[in-house]
Structures are given as structure tokens and as C-alpha cells.
Amino acid sequence: MSSTTSARFRDDPPKGGVAESTTIDASPGDEDDPGEAQPIRKDEEVLASWMSEALSVVAMALGLLSLSGTWIAEWLARRAQVQSMIKTRGTTIESQVETLFSTPMHSTAVVNGAFGAAAVATACIALLALRGRPAWARSVATAGLLGGLLGVVLGTGMYLDGFVGIPHG
Numbered sequence: 001m002s003s004t005t006s007a008r009f010r011d012d013p014p015k016g017g018v019a020e021s022t023t024i025d026a027s028p029g030d031e032d033d034p035g036e037a038q039p040i041r042k043d044e045e046v047l048a049s050w051m052s053e054a055l056s057v058v059a060m061a062l063g064l065l066s067l068s069g070t071w072i073a074e075w076l077a078r079r080a081q082v083q084s085m086i087k088t089r090g091t092t093i094e095s096q097v098e099t100l101f102s103t104p105m106h107s108t109a110v111v112n113g114a115f116g117a118a119a120v121a122t123a124c125i126a127l128l129a130l131r132g133r134p135a136w137a138r139s140v141a142t143a144g145l146l147g148g149l150l151g152v153v154l155g156t157g158m159y160l161d162g163f164v165g166i167p168h169g
Helices: 042-068 071-087 093-129 135-159
Strands: 004-008 021-025
Touching: 042 093, 042 135, 071 093, 093 135
Parallel strands: none
Antiparallel strands: 004 021
């Protein structure tokens, strides 16, 4: 293989109508040295920016889901309620109320807390990756972080019956 490569550009021929060729010198000393730090290419920089900005939006969405609830939490709460109804046949009213009320609420709290923890983790990664990036992306990631933290606090409070106690008869 030759150390000189010839390339023709056919998109825009010169005004004279004759296409010129450009010669690129590919000498052996110009090869990439694996031990030498290479500058980030523009396409990699754009991809990193896009990914970190998308991560900040995902963090905010997870934070919002941890506060508002998800269909997964609703499904698990209904499942826990049905299981509790099956288990409480023939038991005292107080035991039935505790089982029918607290078990679905606790399963909802666990799912919402897990979404909050995922939002916190995602937002932290996004904020670390967003150094020097647009301010809107950092703001969205911070909103996701705060929403996730609030979701974790509310989920923990629900699970520990800190906000609403179990009704007693």
C-alpha cells in the first residue's frame, strides 16, 4: 500500500469544469499512538452531550414518577390487597384492617421509593456528566434529584407509617 492516498471531490467541481485531485500524505509517523492521549472527536463530544442531557430528562421523569406513583405500584397494591383478603378470613377485625390497609400501602411505598432512588442515582450521574453543558440540562437534572429525594423521603414515611397510621377499631 502506498504512503500517499489520492482522493477526488466530485460534489462541487471548480469553475473551470475540471475536477482537481487532492493528495493527502499518510506517512507512517502520523499513525495514532495507543499510549498517547487523543483529543475527543466532535461526533463523540456531541454524543456525550446528547446522552448527558437525555439522562437529565430521564432523572426528572423518574423523580416525577416517584412522587405521583406508577401503574406498577398500583398493580402491586391491588395484588397485596387480594392476598391479604385471602389470608385474613376468620381473623379478628383489627388484624383484617391492619393487613388490608397497611400491606398495599407498604408495597406502593416501596415501589415509589425505588423510583425515587433511581431518580437520585440518575440525576447524580447526569450532573457529573453535565459539567460545562447547557444550564437547562443542569436545571432539569437538579429537579430530578430533588424530586427523587422527596420521593425517597415520602416512600420511607409511607412504609414506616409516619404520615398516616393504621386505623384502629
